[in-house]
Amino acid sequence: MSATNTLLIEALSFAYGDKKALNNVSFAIRPGECMVLLGPNGAGKSTLFSLITRLYDTRQGRIELCGFDIKKHTRHALAKLGVVFQQTTLDMDLTVLQNLRYHTALHGLGRSVANQRIQQELERLNMYERRHEKVRQLNGGHRRRVEIARSLLHKPALLLLDEPTVGLDVPSRHALVEYVHQLVCEEQLSVLWASHLIDEIYPEDHVIVLHKGQIRAKGSVADVLALTQTSQIKDAFTKLTEAA
Numbered sequence: 756m757s758a759t760n761t762l763l764i765e766a767l768s769f770a771y772g773d774k775k776a777l778n779n780v781s782f783a784i785r786p787g788e789c790m791v792l793l794g795p796n797g798a799g800k801s802t803l804f805s806l807i808t809r810l811y812d813t814r815q816g817r818i819e820l821c822g823f824d825i826k827k828h829t830r831h832a833l834a835k836l837g838v839v840f841q842q843t844t845l846d847m848d849l850t851v852l853q854n855l856r857y858h859t860a861l862h863g864l865g866r867s868v869a870n871q872r873i874q875q876e877l878e879r880l881n882m883y884e885r886r887h888e889k890v891r892q893l894n895g896g897h898r899r900r901v902e903i904a905r906s907l908l909h910k911p912a913l914l915l916l917d918e919p920t921v922g923l924d925v926p927s928r929h930a931l932v933e934y935v936h937q938l939v940c941e942e943q944l945s946v947l948w949a950s951h952l953i954d955e956i957y958p959e960d961h962v963i964v965l966h967k968g969q970i971r972a973k974g975s976v977a978d979v980l981a982l983t984q985t986s987q988i989k990d991a992f993t994k995l996t997e998a999a
């Protein structure tokens with residue numbers, strides 16, 4: 756058990772047949788840490804997320820969430836996890852409230868606690884007034900807000916975000932990035948954020964550069980800049996992914 760880390764990944768490898776998608780990946784995320792996962796297409800980001808969410812079984816290596824091994828203590832481990840996938844997973848024909856109630860029921864929250872949590876999360880995102888609207892009526896930015904609210908209802912310790920700003924306009928993108936960083940700072944939430952967008956990184960974030968299934972660099976923004984002798988993360992990223 757290593758409960759000082761919210762997420763611990765040790766010597767994780769995964770292959771699709773002969774095709775190696777992750778090769779000996781190890782890293783940890785502590786409470787209140789936002790880890791941005793940068794990688795070009797095919798780097799292995801989705802594979803990593805599929806292993807953390809147990810969509811795929813871990814055969815080589817180990818994943819722990821808040822000290823719970825996800826293979827041995829799956830239920831306890833997954834209870835600590837909130838996820839926002841790249842593609843929306845909301846039911847368009849249900850209202851905001853119905854979508855969120857479905858999630859609280861899956862997590863076994865009683866009705867009054869569920870109502871309280873739903874109100875709290877929607878209010879924080881200025882969406883409570885719209886709870887009776889069908890998701891289909893909402894624009895992309897508002898749908899994302901509902902997904903973020905949903906992912907937090909059961910108070911996870913780790914939030915996994917798989918390119919959540921794709922398809923959003925610039926103001927919605929900035930608002931979402933800002934909101935997540937606020938949660939990290941104020942609530943000690945841990946975040947693993949897969950992104951192609953280097954301008955979404957804050958100076959206090961941690962960064963992993965994944966390329967062809969291997970970690971090329973990891974650490975604070977300052978660490979990665981020092982390692983690559985660059986002054987901007989976009990140059991560090993280019994150097995790390997071109998040289999390989």
Ligand SMILES: Nc1ncnc2c1ncn2[C@@H]1O[C@H](COP(=O)(O)OP(=O)(O)OP(=O)(O)O)[C@@H](O)[C@H]1O
Binds near residue numbers: 799
């Ligand atoms: N179902 C699959 N069968 C075979 N190979 C796969 C499969 N899924 C992914 N791969 C391969 O595994 C490697 C890692 O893919 P993965 O989708 O995890 O990368 P990614 O970083 O998420 O890419 P993207 O940014 O394009 O989504 C790639 O070489 C990809 O072609």
